[in-house]
Amino acid sequence: MTEYTASTALAHGLQGCPVCTSVVSAELSRCERCGETLHAGWSHSIQNAWAWLITSAVLYFPANFLPITYTRVLGKVTESTILGGVVTLWEHGDRPIAMVIFIASILVPLGKMLVLSWMCLSVQFGSRFALTQKTKLYRVTDFVGRWSMIDVFVVGILVALIQLGNVISVRPGLAAIAFAGMVVTTMLASHAFDPRLLWAEDTRNDN
């Protein structure tokens, strides 16, 4: 499928050590020079990526359905979820902000999980479809991950600023923790995923 036929290290029965850059045999599990564990990403990469993905998927539900903040105004407590906040902002006419929060807090984590799942599946099924694009998508996913924490930051700032006891105060909900956990686990998942695996099937077919 690939137009460009690469001469890969594996095709030559070799691999590079990521630490000392020495070229060693592909069969070795440890670098002969520096002792770095080789193929760690190869052996557990997909498994770990899946584990983190599933964790994040599990956390996705409490993050979105449980209240992220408890706002107490004059003794009356209001619970608000992320989606509820988006809807409220949208109804109040703050549509750009609603869009930003909706994209950053709901679409992006979901997209990340879907993209990573797709990549893991395509590795497992040995797909050779759009490898270059997939690699680019992986880079974007990896880069975007940290920005999803914006919601957690907002809650943190609100909780710190608005503390007037019974008059008005904001308390974080369980969803804030779940949401942070979800963002962290998607980041860990994208970190665990070794993009080199995307090219493994291609390499094999080249031979």
Added chain:
Amino acid sequence: MNTKADNADGPEKKGEADVHAAKVRGVGARLGSDVRFSKVWIVPIVALAIGLWMTYSHYSGQGPIIEITFHGGEGIQAGTTKIRHRNVEIGEVLDLRLSEDADEVVLSVRIYPHARHLLSNDSQFWVVRPRIGAGGISGLSTLLSGAYIEMSPGSAADLADTFNGLDAPPVTPLGTPGLRVTLNSASDQALQEGDPVIFQGIKVGTIESTFFDNQKRRSYYDAFIFAPYDELVTENTRFWFNSGLSMELSADGIRFDIASLAAVLTGGVAFEVPDGFPLGEPITDGAFFTIYPRENVIQDFEYDNALTFVILFKGSIRGLRPGAPVEFRGVKIGKVLRWDIDHPEIENLLEPESRIPILIEIVPARLGYEDDFAILDDVEERIGELVSEGLSAGLTAGNMLTGQKFVELRYGGSGAVEMQEFAGYTVIPSVDGQLDQLLANVSNAMRTISDLPLAEVVGSANIALEEMAATLAEFRVLADDIDRIVSNPAADEVMATLNAALQSFQQLASSYAEGSATQVDLQQSLQSLARALQELEPVLRTLRRDPNSIIFGGSEEEDIEPRGERQ
């Protein structure tokens, strides 16, 4: 999930011959490590376990959702309004919507699991909000906190999930020990929900609910008597409207009683067993009682069965009112219901022979019969027999001041009946009443007086008067003579002499008056004489006892000594 294949296939395929050894050595070793599951799998498993546990505890920790229907949703907010029992939160309102016919408000309420068992069939719910009633002010705290829904747990065994909310707090909380009785009255006094039931001035119960029966035209009241006072209500108990004010006019004067202000304001109903009655058996829940209009009429029984009769009166019925008693020898046996002047059988009241029909009611139970519907015909028949033996009715003045009359039954009629029935009622013949007899007597007297030979009497009186006038004239002559004697000048001299004599007598008397010189002298002389006599007394005594002692001297007198009685 089988990553082994992907990882291993690459190197394996590159050349079977030279890699075979490596496959056995290195890749084989790697294969072993690939088969092992990554430790990271612990993370999603733990996350999933926590998630599942939280979901489970959330849903298992949630109590049942019930529906409560109210007439209005004032002050109730979804998600905010709580359900409380004894000021402990036991649930909250999730949702508030109108019923399908928009007549009521349906609340979806989540009851916390710890209060699930309180949701009996007969649990009661009501909204607590500030209320001002005769009993005081309640629910003030909800002014700030907002309304909440109070629940009174039921006692029934069956659990329920739909309830009808009460509009007002129940007067008596469910499960309060006591007794429920049903009171009824047809008087123009009425009781309100929450009015007190009073026994000798103590509040022992409340009116729980009121109901008016259009068919029977009676009010019905459910009253609750708190334990232990419920024992006070027995078979012979009589209830009456307690006005709090009473005025009594008797031989002792006017007596005006006012109960406590609360009793005057709220009224209520009081009860007591009338004097002279046994208490009777204890009553059961839901017993029926009639409310008497006043305390002083509770001795009068109210019976259910009565017979109606008609009396046709010839004379005036002035002073007779509906409700006036029908008496026999002073015992009230019934009452007057009405008079039927506009009855079709009466053509013209002004006809000389027309009668005024009066409808009366006789209560067989007051005659000594049972208060039983079945015996009414027998009693009517018997009264018909008695009528032929002379039982008749007459009007009697009950109160000379007000001119009120009552119907009195007595024997003395002829027994002959002109009319057996009038408009379907048995007729009791009428005789002239006492007043009629009295009037007859008076007119008889008048007739006698008018029959007297008054003219003659007056004539003789005239003669007598003339003679008397002559006598008086003679007397006047006599009086003139006396006058003449008295006015004679000789009489004046006599008078002057008499005057002088009296004056000299007065002078004489004054010289002997107390303090005058003559009197003082006389008194002194008399005193000295008394002294002399006192001094002489022993001598005189000796002389009397022993006359010769004046010559021979007195013998010594022995003192008398008391001695004991001789044996």
